[in-house]
Amino acid sequence: MPRGLFITLEGLDGSGKTTQIKRLGAWMARRGLAVIETRQPGGTAAGERIREILLDSRSGTLAPLTEVALAFAARAQAIVEVIEPALAAGKMVLCDRFTDSTEAYQGGGRELGSAIVLELHRLICGDLQPDLTLLLLPGFEASLARARRRNDRMEQATGTNEGRFEQEQDAFYRRVWQKYREIAAREPERVVLIEGDLGIDEVHEQIVEAVSERLVLAG
Ligand code: TYD
Numbered sequence: 748m749p750r751g752l753f754i755t756l757e758g759l760d761g762s763g764k765t766t767q768i769k770r771l772g773a774w775m776a777r778r779g780l781a782v783i784e785t786r787q788p789g790g791t792a793a794g795e796r797i798r799e800i801l802l803d804s805r806s807g808t809l810a811p812l813t814e815v816a817l818a819f820a821a822r823a824q825a826i827v828e829v830i831e832p833a834l835a836a837g838k839m840v841l842c843d844r845f846t847d848s849t850e851a852y853q854g855g856g857r858e859l860g861s862a863i864v865l866e867l868h869r870l871i872c873g874d875l876q877p878d879l880t881l882l883l884l885p886g887f888e889a890s891l892a893r894a895r896r897r898n899d900r901m902e903q904a905t906g907t908n909e910g911r912f913e914q915e916q917d918a919f920y921r922r923v924w925q926k927y928r929e930i931a932a933r934e935p936e937r938v939v940l941i942e943g944d945l946g947i948d949e950v951h952e953q954i955v956e957a958v959s960e961r962l963v964l965a966g
Contacts, residue, residue: 751781751838752965753830753875754958755845757938758883759923760913761894763950767883768843770951771958775839780962783833786843788821791828797821804910811857815864818849819871826872845877847930847938852912855926856919879961880938881954882931884924889944891920 754771756764768784775782788798800806801817809817822845833840850864868874894913931940939957941950 748837749965751834751836751840752878752961753834753840753842754961755842755847755877755880756883757844757847757851757880757927758885759887759890759894759920759927761890761892761897762883762885763890763947764843764883766947767881767950767954768841770947771954772841774951774955775841775958780839781837782839782841783829784841784843785825785829787825787845787848788818790821790825790842793824794821802911804914806911809911811853811859814857815849815853815859815867818853819867822846822849823871826875830875842877845880846872847880847882847927850930851923851926855929856912856915856923858922861926861929877937878965879957880934881957882927882938882940883950884927884940884942886944887920887924891917 756768758764772782772784787794788801789795797817797820801809801814801821830840830842846864846868849868850861853859854861854864897913928940931938939953941953945953
């Protein structure tokens with residue numbers, strides 16, 4: 748059986764990834780493809796618990812290397828439990844964030860640099876690479892404002908939040924942004940950059956175009 752395609756979505760908080768992953772999943776399912784959607788950190792029982800530690804502001808200040816270790820702990824579990832079995836069974840895997848997020852947020856945002864993240868990826872993830880990465884980079888100001896509003900709403904509704912990152916300063920997000928652009932420039936074959944303040948439908952169309960190309964290549 749041919750292996751499924753591993754497709755990741757990346758971008759700043761508030762870039763609209765989650766909406767797009769759902770639309771892409773529905774588009775693929777309509778074409779009769781077996782597809783699973785998952786997210787990082789998370790996607791497994793242990794991974795979702797790790798997500799809470801990494802994202803909830805009640806965790807307080809975490810050392811940058813703690814963040815890296817948590818992100819890779821969740822990822823190691825997701826690869827064994829969810830991603831590899833699905834790909835081996837010929838399913839398409841749509842993953843909301845993967846190692847590019849660790850490189851952008853911890854490598855760039857937290858200034859640990861790329862080398863340590865890429866080395867850990869090689870050691871822990873067996874260098875599993877996405878077949879395609881869709882990187883959504885809408886206007887910087889707009890996505891930041893969206894992420895902050897959403898976090899305030901969640902906190903009002905539930906008393907908890909996933910806001911450890913959303914509360915960061917603009918300078919942190921500029922570094923994340925910059926690192927994402929660097930990754931896209933370094934790996935133009937894998938990473939399709941979707942830029943600018945486009946509407947939801949326009950972004951979806953660009954995503955479908957990129958995915959269709961890969962599906963044709965994969966036969
Ligand atoms: P996510 O739920 O995708 O946020 P959003 O829907 O706002 O895009 O991701 C949660 C947060 O986790 C996001 O702020 C980025 C951060 N993160 C890291 O810092 N490192 C990582 O390795 C991953 C996977 C996520």
